[in-house]
Amino acid sequence: MSMKKFAAVVRQAIDSLPGEVMRHLENVVIDVEEEPSAEFLREAGFTDEEIDAGDSLYGYFMPLEGASASEMLENPNRIIIFRNPLEEDFPDRNELLIEIRKTVVHEIAHHFGLSDRDLEKFDDNPDPFGGE
Numbered sequence: 001m002s003m004k005k006f007a008a009v010v011r012q013a014i015d016s017l018p019g020e021v022m023r024h025l026e027n028v029v030i031d032v033e034e035e036p037s038a039e040f041l042r043e044a045g046f047t048d049e050e051i052d053a054g055d056s057l058y059g060y061f062m063p064l065e066g067a068s069a070s071e072m073l074e075n076p077n078r079i080i081i082f083r084n085p086l087e088e089d090f091p092d093r094n095e096l097l098i099e100i101r102k103t104v105v106h107e108i109a110h111h112f113g114l115s116d117r118d119l120e121k122f123d124d125n126p127d128p129f130g131g132e
Contacts, residue, residue, distance in 0.1 A: 006032060006083045010030065013101040030081065036057050041057065044057060061079050079107040086099055105122075
């Protein structure tokens with residue numbers, strides 16, 4: 001999938017969120033990148049062994065900590081969605097679309113203060129949006 005199409009799928013996932021969630025995303029920038037660098041993965045807590053084994057990230061929430069309101073407007077929280085790891089792990093198009101949306105929702109949930117542990121049940125569900 002081209003980067004432009006991938007970004008459009010991410011945008012659709014964001015646009016599908018309820019209005020009450022969208023209201024709280026004004027200070028969040030959501031970017032799409034090809035993949036995290038080895039340095040980025042190390043800073044995110046990955047070991048060299050994990051990186052060498054091909055472990056990566058689908059998305060990452062980067063909070064702006066300890067900032068004043070004006071600083072938050074100038075430097076908002078950032079979410080990055082990584083295209084290559086998602087495409088590599090989910091070659092089936094339907095599974096990829098589900099996983100992109102799950103990743104977007106997962107990272108936005110971090111913005112609302114949920115931890116990875118809080119999200120385990122959601123992440124373990126192969127299609128949490130199946131009932132829609």
